[in-house]
Amino acid sequence: MELDPRTEQMNERREKARQEVHARAKEFVDDDRNVATLTLPTGMGKTLTGLDAALTVLEESDMESSPNVGRLVYALPYTSIIDQVAEQSHELFGTGERGERLTVDHHLADTLVSPPDEPESVADDAVENVAALLGESWRSGMVVTTFVQLFESLAGPTNARSMKLPSLYGSVVVLDEPQALPLEWWPLVDRLVELLTEEYGASVIAMTATQPELLSAGDREPFSLVSDPDPYYDELDRLDFVLHPSAVAMLPGQNETGGETNDDAESAALPYDRAGELVAARADDGDSVLAICNTIDSARELVESLDDRTVSLDVNEVYDELLDDADESTESISPEQTRAEAVRRQRPGQPLLVHLTTRHRPCDRRHLIDVASDLAESGEAVLFVATQLVEAGVDVSFDEVIRDFAPMDSLVQAAGRCNRSYDRNRGRVTVWQLAPPPNRETTPASAVYGRGESLTKLTGQALATIYDGEPMPEPDVTRSAVKHYFDLLEGRGVGADEYVEFLERAEAEQLGRLSLIDERPAVDVIVTRTAEERETVEQIRQAFREYRWEELDDLVESTADWQVSIPVYPGDDDTMEKLAACEPLFPDTDRLVLDGRPGRHDGYFDATDGVVIPDTSVEARLL
Missing domain, CATH: 3.40.50.300 (P-loop containing nucleotide triphosphate hydrolases)
Incomplete structure (x- = not known):
């Protein structure tokens, strides 16, 4: 298909950026810093460029040491974009050595990695248990996960999360959109990245269009995979x-x-x-x-x-x-x-x-x-x-x-x-x-x-600092104003230094209580809109009645794409009372079910607005 001149020009800029980052990724391997930044404007293909840079670092590091050391760990702030990155990774890497096994790990994912060989003599449930073990311990060539899974595993690992830690040795960790990390965690994240590089021998790449002054790289400027980002912003x-x-x-x-x-x-x-x-x-x-x-x-x-x-x-x-x-x-x-x-x-x-x-x-x-x-x-x-x-x-x-x-x-x-x-x-x-x-x-x-x-x-x-009453060109905002903003943040002394002290003093109980997300009490509501989805709900209830617990777990996991979480705030009896009118998925579970068809659960589901709690007082606080 013939592309218009502007699209061709945009693709040329993306390829120019990719080639520069690829070349500097090789230089990064020989640098004594193990922390790098990748700063490019939105729309410049940062995801694929960052993946290419991470694989380049892995391959160059393998050549200098032993083959097949380490893996690629790609961490993001939001579960909503994990599947997109995983899909792009599958398309990019196919079934090659690095791309043959890919783990997607977040709280809604079915974290499984198939064993290399599955003998016919091994029972199906045993194979599934091994697959779950491999997935949860990040043994695949590439892991796509959240900041929550990565940094909470490093800061205060539970028994299950501690299984991930050995897989971090010699790995390349990509932090996509690090500015989205909660401000109070910034000092601790900087210390955890130092732990990753010094104790695990990992390399870290922080990738964003709005690069914060977050990572110290041992009191030095991190290695920049883009020697001068300004021209890319000016061109865009x-x-x-x-x-x-x-x-x-x-x-x-x-x-x-x-x-x-x-x-x-x-x-x-x-x-x-x-x-x-x-x-x-x-x-x-x-x-x-x-x-x-x-x-x-x-x-x-x-x-x-x-x-x-x-x-x-x-x-x-x-x-x-x-x-x-x-x-x-x-x-x-x-x-x-x-x-x-x-x-x-x-x-x-x-x-x-x-x-x-x-x-x-x-x-x-x-x-x-x-x-x-x-x-x-x-x-x-x-x-x-x-x-x-x-x-x-x-x-x-x-x-x-x-x-x-x-x-x-x-x-x-x-x-x-x-x-x-x-x-x-x-x-x-x-x-x-x-x-x-x-x-x-x-x-x-x-x-x-x-x-x-x-x-x-x-x-x-x-x-x-840049506004004069007229429209502001994109580079003025995305570079000049953004830099001033992060300078102001740095001068403000953001972050909870006590979090770092917990780590230095190995206060496991305090670290275990820390969370990157606001863990507000919430009720998960499964909304069914098709006959197939309603049939799945009936299968779940049948499995519960017949005590088929493994099948029950699998079926419940399959409903994740239909679930809406409704936060419930302390003292909000009104919302709890209205949610009580909804039917539980099965006895002794907090999950509720809404039938999304017209005429059913009127007032609780709307095609335009989604799940609606009638007359609730807390909707304004729900993002």
Whole structure:
């Protein structure tokens, strides 16, 4: 297929970056530092470039020592993008020596690695036990996992997690998007990386478009796999950042009231009726728009505002009707079918609306993301309203991205979904500050990212260094403002130093209590939308009644793609009372089941909004 000149130019830049990183990865092997950074803008193919660099380090290290030493460990912040990286790895490596065995390890994964030989005389359950052991101990050539699995295993390993540690010897560990690590963990992560390099002989590559001052590499600058990132950012000047007046108010001394406090800035926040008008105007121009909100109820409020101001076609409902029509035939619905049906129903000039949050099932999220991406790529006026779940690792490209005010790295990640591969002459990223949703007292930005000396305040200070009232070119934000932001963070002395002290004093009990994620109590709700899914639920209940425990575990694991987790906050009796109306998956389990068909569990599931707890008071805090 013949590519247009801009796509060819983009591919040439990606290949230039890959070749430079590949060459410098060989130099990194001979350097006395074991920590490297890979800094490239979004859309430059960092995943494949980083994988190539890691394999190069492994191969060059093998040549200098003994063959087949170590493995590639690829760690990410979010489970939502692990499967994508694993799929790319399978495509890239095929069944070669390094790619023949790949482990995907996170809390929802079925972590199995088949033994090299499976004699017919060995019972199936014994083979499965060996496969589980190999998977959980990271014995494959490549492991794709989360920061939680990697760093919590190093900091305070349980018996099960300690099985992973021997596999880290001589390995190459890629940290994808390290800035997403919780700030309080930064000093401990720096110390754990030092432990990895000194005690395990591992090499570490930190890879991101917004590189934080996180890893010390033994009080020295880490080795840079890109000698000078600036030219790559300058060449990738594909969009402008525009600050809406509500966002300008977040800059020091710039809010409309002339005050300096956070409350003054919040008073300038944008109401949802005006936000809906702004997005609707973009639809009238035929643009595709991705609007990223900070909270679930904020996204829902924006969708309602759009419904009032446009005659949009709800793609979520189109998908729901296709599922319902194909229900009894058990046929699966492809994104191509949903896209084609939405376009068939679309009236001339009618925008297409897609809504996604973590209240939608993982399988439905992937489906609708693919649909929205295809619609935008084909030039349709699609309005995609979502929470932060689309910010990292989601390959979509829109004419305009609108982002509720957030920390600097989130703004840059969101911008990576705009004009991603030069699909348009020039993209636009608008930053606004949305008002509190109904019955809320604080803006979504303050509710999620804190008040006072918050990350959003530091973002405002960083943007103020480059903002002159005009649209800001992409490199000014992604390089100059980002650098200033991380300088401010470093000067603020982020991180919990006591975490490092726990490690130095080997306080296992304290380390074991640390967690990279906010472990809020939550209820897992399995939403069934097809006959096949309902049949699986019946098989689970039958296995429970017949005491077939291994089969029960396997069947429950197979429902992970249909599960939505509903956090329950202390004292929130209202949510617990409403969830009690849902049927348990089987006796003595916390998992609940919702039938997603129309007319069943009305008020608890909606095609557009996903799982809904009627009149709950905590939805604004759920991301």
